[in-house]
Amino acid sequence: MNHFLDINATDPAELRGMIEAAKSMKNARNGRPKGALDDEQPLKDHMVALIFEKPSTRTRVSFDVGVRQMGGQTMVLSGADMQLGHGETIADTARVLSRYVDLIMIRTFEEQTLLEMAEYASVPVINGLTNRTHPCQIMADILTYEEHRGSIAGKKVVWCGDGNNVFASFAHAAGQFGFDLVFSGPSTLDPEMGFIEEARAKGVNVDIVRDPVAAMTGADLVVTDTWVSMHDPQSARERRHNQLRPYQVNEALMAHAKDDALFMHCLPAHRDDEATSAVMDGPHSVIFDEAENRLHAQKAVMRWCLGR
Ligand code: CP
Numbered sequence: 001m002n003h004f005l006d007i008n009a010t011d012p013a014e015l016r017g018m019i020e021a022a023k024s025m026k027n028a029r030n031g032r033p034k035g036a037l038d039d040e041q042p043l044k045d046h047m048v049a050l051i052f053e054k055p056s057t058r059t060r061v062s063f064d065v066g067v068r069q070m071g072g073q074t075m076v077l078s079g080a081d082m083q084l085g086h087g088e089t090i091a092d093t094a095r096v097l098s099r100y101v102d103l104i105m106i107r108t109f110e111e112q113t114l115l116e117m118a119e120y121a122s123v124p125v126i127n128g129l130t131n132r133t134h135p136c137q138i139m140a141d142i143l144t145y146e147e148h149r150g151s152i153a154g155k156k157v158v159w160c161g162d163g164n165n166v167f168a169s170f171a172h173a174a175g176q177f178g179f180d181l182v183f184s185g186p187s188t189l190d191p192e193m194g195f196i197e198e199a200r201a202k203g204v205n206v207d208i209v210r211d212p213v214a215a216m217t218g219a220d221l222v223v224t225d226t227w228v229s230m231h232d233p234q235s236a237r238e239r240r241h242n243q244l245r246p247y248q249v250n251e252a253l254m255a256h257a258k259d260d261a262l263f264m265h266c267l268p269a270h271r272d273d274e275a276t277s278a279v280m281d282g283p284h285s286v287i288f289d290e291a292e293n294r295l296h297a298q299k300a301v302m303r304w305c306l307g308r
Pocket residue numbers: 055056057058059060129137266267268
């Protein structure tokens with residue numbers, strides 16, 4: 001049994017195996033209807049709980065569809081409607097759910113909730129986003145980059161904006177998949193230095209470059225995300241917007257990246273804040289492939305978790 005808690009907590013060879021499995025499972029579907037079963041049904045007779053303590057469109061639908069394509073069944077649970085949201089401990093919730101289901105995916109606030117769920121569950125637990133990281137997203141992003149441009153190893157990935165949970169998982173991935181990473185944002189919104197130091201210790205270059213034009217030079221992949229994450233107080237919105245405006249990914253900034261650079265955004269986006277519609281809908285953008293690839297990447301993650 002394997003938990004999928006973070007990219008840095010998973011062996012690089014296992015991560016590579018999941019990406020390759022996702023590629024071949026995606027190819028094997030070969031344009032069939034979304035509701036059609038896969039040829040193989042590794043989750044047949046399996047029940048999966050999908051717990052959401054925060055809103056979601058992509059994570060919720062892609063996990064649900066992925067389980068069903070692999071022959072399993074799902075239940076989508078809102079944290080607020082569970083006893084978990086009314087004082088029952090995470091440990092007890094984990095032990096009880098483990099009696100009913102074969103796999104748990106949870107989207108929550110504190111990382112500690114995820115870790116406790118994994119500690120007390122006797123079934124695999126998958127991180128569907130915490131305030132700190134979003135590993136499933138970056139598995140989909142690696143898959144997307146490699147489908148379009150081949151191996152991501154040695155490439156230059158530039159993150160423009162807030163040093164948030166999605167950036168943190170990119171930093172984890174830089175160390176595990178061997179690509180260079182640049183963070184370009186205001187010092188007030190820097191990521192935790194620990195993420196950067198950990199990646200550097202694995203031999204990749206991770207730099208902080210305040211000037212977005214300088215950061216962008218030579219980029220193979222440009223990534224941004226919302227300026228106000230779900231866990232950020234709305235009261236910080238105006239201040240964040242003022243600080244982050246110079247880091248908006250627009251056509252003028254994108255022009256400094258390599259000609260064949262890709263643009264990614266995990267979505268949901270606030271169009272014309274962190275990125276303009278011209279970029280999001282432009283020739284570099286692969287944002288909807290990224291969204292689709294949540295499905296394929298997570299199917300591979302679930303198979304790995306269940307050893308199937
Ligand atoms: N990218 C992502 O996780 O989207 P949702 O919040 O819609 O799940």
